[in-house]
Amino acid sequence: MTKSKTLATSLLSLSAAALLAVCAAGGASAAPASPQNASHQEGAQVASQSVDGSNAADYWTADRMRAAVPGDVLAAKALERGNTSSAAAVEKGSSTRITGKAGKGKTVLHVDENPVSHIGKVFFTMGGSNYVCSGNSVVSNNKSTVSTAGHCVNEGPGAFATNFVFVPAYLDGAAPYGKWAAKALYTPTQWSSAGDMQYDTGFAVVSPLNGQNLADVVGSSGVQFNAARGLTYKSYGYPAAAPFNGQSLVSCTGAASDDPYNPQFNSQGIPCDMTGGSSGGPWFIGTSSGGYQNSINSYGYSGAPSKVMYGPYWGSVIQQAYSSASSSAN
Amino acid sequence: MHHHPRTDATGPSDDDAVSHSVVSQTPEDILAYWTQERMAESEPREIRLPEPEAEAEPEEN
Numbered sequence: 001m002t003k004s005k006t007l008a009t010s011l012l013s014l015s016a017a018a019l020l021a022v023c024a025a026g027g028a029s030a031a032p033a034s035p036q037n038a039s040h041q042e043g044a045q046v047a048s049q050s051v052d053g054s055n056a057a058d059y060w061t062a063d064r065m066r067a068a069v070p071g072d073v074l075a076a077k078a079l080e081r082g083n084t085s086s087a088a089a090v091e092k093g094s095s096t097r098i099t100g101k102a103g104k105g106k107t108v109l110h111v112d113e114n115p116v117s118h119i120g121k122v123f124f125t126m127g128g129s130n131y132v133c134s135g136n137s138v139v140s141n142n143k144s145t146v147s148t149a150g151h152c153v154n155e156g157p158g159a160f161a162t163n164f165v166f167v168p169a170y171l172d173g174a175a176p177y178g179k180w181a182a183k184a185l186y187t188p189t190q191w192s193s194a195g196d197m198q199y200d201t202g203f204a205v206v207s208p209l210n211g212q213n214l215a216d217v218v219g220s221s222g223v224q225f226n227a228a229r230g231l232t233y234k235s236y237g238y239p240a241a242a243p244f245n246g247q248s249l250v251s252c253t254g255a256a257s258d259d260p261y262n263p264q265f266n267s268q269g270i271p272c273d274m275t276g277g278s279s280g281g282p283w284f285i286g287t288s289s290g291g292y293q294n295s296i297n298s299y300g301y302s303g304a305p306s307k308v309m310y311g312p313y314w315g316s317v318i319q320q321a322y323s324s325a326s327s328s329a330n
Numbered sequence: 331m332h333h334h335p336r337t338d339a340t341g342p343s344d345d346d347a348v349s350h351s352v353v354s355q356t357p358e359d360i361l362a363y364w365t366q367e368r369m370a371e372s373e374p375r376e377i378r379l380p381e382p383e384a385e386a387e388p389e390e391n
Contacts, residue, residue, distance in 0.1 A: 123364055123372055130368055131375035151377055153351075160351035163363050179364065181357035184350055192349040200377070207357040240374040261382040276374030299377035306378075317347055324348045 109273040109307065113236065113249040116289045117177065117218040119282060120168035121238045121246070122148050122204070124161035132246060134237040134281035135166050135204070138293055139220040140326035143213035146180075146204040147223075147322075148280030149296050153185040153202030156195035160185050164204055168218045170238065172247045177218050180206035186325040188317050197265040200298045201318045202280070203325035213330065224285060224292035225319040230256055233270050234287050235309060237278025237297050246277045252309060253287055259310055267298065272309035283311050 118137040123130065133152035138145050146166045154160050164182035167175045183206065188199035206214050214220075234253045240246025252272030259267050274281075274297065284291035295311030312318065353360075 123369055125363075126375070130372040132369075132372040133375055152375055154349070160349075162353070162355070163360050164353070165360055165364055173366065173369075179361055181355075181360035182353055183357070184352050186348060186350045189347055189349045197377075209357075241376070246374070262379070276376030276378070279374070279376050299379055302378050302381045321348045324350065328350075 109254075109271050110239075110250045110252050113251050115169035115171045115176070115249055116236065117169050118220060119236050119249060119289065120166055120177075121170045121277075122146070122152060122280060123163070123165050123167070124152065125163040126155060126159070126161045130163075131161075132238070132240055132277050133279045134277065134297065136236075136282035136293060137166075137168060137214050137218050137220045138203075138223050138322070138326075140215065142205060142326060142328060142330035143215035143220070144180075144206050144208070144330035145220075145322075145325050146182075146206060146214070147282060147293060147296060148202050148204065149298055150187045150191035150200040150202045151298075152280045153204060154187050154192045156187075156191045156200070157193050160192070166204060166206055166214070168214075171249075178209050180209055180214055183207045183330070184325070184328055186321050186328075188321050190317065197262070197267065197299065198312055199317055199321075200312050201296055201314070201321065203322055205325050205328050205330055208330065221282065221284065221289075222292040223314075223322060224294045225314045225322075226316065227285065227292075227294050227314070229258070229268060229313070231285050231294070232256070232287065233283045233285060233295070233311075234289065234291065235270060235272060235274075235278075235281055235283045235295075235297055235311070236289060237274050237281025239274040240277025241275035244275055244277070250274055250278070256311075261301070265310070266313045267310045268295070268313065269308040269310040271307060272297075272300075273306060274309055275306070278309070 120135060120137075122133045122135040124133075125131070131152070133148055135146045135148035135152070138147045150156050152161070153164065164185060166180040166182070168177045168180070169175075182204040185202060185204050187202040188196075190196040191199040191201070208214075209217070232253070232255045234251055236249060236251045238246050238248070239250055244250065252270060252274060254270035254272070256268035256270050259265055259269055270283075278297045281297040282289075282293045283295035283297070285294050294314050297309050298311050300306040300309055
């Protein structure tokens, strides 16, 4: 097992996307409940109330449902009573997103994320068309190496991409850390000459921007090769194909398992419904973007929606490609 | 219209296990190429393999 880790981790946590585990108890109560059961906590910020719901269904007869007062009438009355909260107590806090779940049969397998400084989109030209994928700044000797998918740097088999640029922490068209142009692209020869799915990984070495190296600006992830199989991973990407729009970062987390359909690929998959555009996004061992990178988003199977994202096993061959890129001049 | 810059040294590098391409464009040329419009119109590049045969699909719990 081989690990390389950067010390520039202080830059990694812009996102640390405060995913809050929220355990919501109770919910809407149907039948009237006695107010004396309500309890108030922490300076009256939160009130909770136990409700015995066993009789709620019986309570809502057809007549009662027809006679029920619309909620907006109650809201209007609340407005008439006026706002009794002090200005200091009202709605101040950081933005928080909590992803919901679709109905039965449409389980959502991704989480919306805030931007992460070292993860971004890559744009390139291949075969006369412009494409978009995802990428990540990785620890390297030249402090200028970006990981992505092999099919995002080379046709596999075929020609290398041109006009390759990395946009870290992309969000809604904004490039807060600038756009970094590639000066060299690397991939295992098995990918560039045969399109062998086992080796669908590529690396771009980018030029300095405003006199600074990429890793010094956005940080860089450690990398690991020849790791055990079946680990838990968190993958990131910018899915652009429907139902996504490619404008923000998304993640999936899960335990990896072998591809049951094409075991010769030697790849592993995690539960994930990311679509095209997420290709090349990093897989981190563990459950955060601060882990060692150990694969990339590579492929899925057709069918709507896709439920598994597969990534290549990062063994010695991909390590060679990484080492060549990492040690090249920037 | 797409610009098709030339790349040099395409092919296997110092050892045959790794191929690389040295980009001959300047960074300024590449950055100038990527207008907001081109970025917005870029297509996702993805590998989507044919759906496995139904009988080969593992059962869901």
